[in-house]
Amino acid sequence: MxxxxxxxxxxxxxxxxxxxxxxxxxxxxxxxxxxxxxxxxxxxxxxxxxxxxxxxxxxxxxxxxxxxxxxxxxxxxxLDTVAIRNIYQVRGALDALAARLAAQRRYRMPDEVIAAGRAAARSDDVAAMIEADLGFHRAIYEAAGNPLIGESAQLHWRHLKRVMGAVLQEMGQREAVWDEHQRIADAIAAGDGERAARLIEDHSLQASRTLAERLEQVLQSAPTNDPRRQT
CATH class of the missing domain: 1.10.10.10 (Winged helix-like DNA-binding domain superfamily/Winged helix DNA-binding domain)
Incomplete structure (x- = not known):
């Protein structure tokens, strides 16, 4: 046996x-x-x-x-507004590094990535909006040539997707985000790493403020016994 x-x-x-x-x-x-x-x-x-x-x-x-x-x-x-600000602070630094490295390669963002993002922003499909946003940033991470950047950002994005799903439907001017994305992509393609990094850091800071403010409104409008308010 x-x-x-x-x-x-x-x-x-x-x-x-x-x-x-x-x-x-x-x-x-x-x-x-x-x-x-x-x-x-x-x-x-x-x-x-x-x-x-x-x-x-x-x-x-x-x-x-x-x-x-x-x-x-x-x-x-x-959901936690403080955590969201902390995550964006770290992600902004990672995105800036990725943008600089991608600019060294003069990476050209495929037109269909921007087009898909604009189409999603005009729709009511929150999942498509989130996936398009992630797709844009993922393309920059991959273009940077350092796999650790994308791996490091992965957990942050998991948390952000949760908050984006909670508040994105209520946000206005969603297509304006893709104007910012286009300017970032143009700076990377031109090889201007410092401009690309500055634009993407500003973009991250604004996104952090907007999401945190909208999330706070969602939490404040919830009943006092709603678990979402335990921040």
Whole structure:
């Protein structure tokens, strides 16, 4: 009789799939701030065992998307205006570095990236707006030639997507953002790294202020017992 083998941990790709599924639900508002989360319920809905759910929840807690609930268990973390400003401060520095490096290569942003962004801004499709915005910045990260920039920005974007999903529908002048994107792209293509960095830092600062202000309005309009107000 062969020796008994140790049980394998949950497959990393399955844990990642559970993580991404839960993150999409949190970012999209399906799992709203304050929602209690149970391993059993998630495992049942996703048709997986509890082990990958447990590991995915640990990762989500480490990344700040869920937190300990009163009493016991976990809940979706509340939206936080202070955290948003902090994230944008770091992301602005990363974006400026990426813009400088991309400008050294005189990277030309594909016209379809800007066109898709403008089309999304004119629509009511918040998911398309977020994806277009991320696509623009991701293109600059890749053009920079340093994979650590995109990897470092990835977690920040996960948090920002959540806030953008909560407030973007109510924001006006959405297409003006793509005028800013066009100026950034033009500076990069011209090889003017300092101008590109300055423009993208200004863009990040303005986005931080706008999102934080809009989020504060959303939180203030929520009932006093709404978990979203726990900032």
């Amino acid at each position: 062969p020796a008994q083998l140790l049980q394998l941990e949950a497959a990393p790709d399955l844990v990642d799939r559970v993580y991404r599924s839960l993150l999409d639900a949190i970012s999209g508002g399906t799992l709203a701030p304050g929602t209690r989360i149970t391993q059993e319920e998630i495992a049942q809905q996703l048709a997986v065992s509890r082990q990958p759910v447990l590991q995915a929840l640990r990762l989500l807690k480490k990344d700040g998307f869920v937190q300990d609930a009163p009493g016991r268990g976990l809940q979706v973390a509340p």
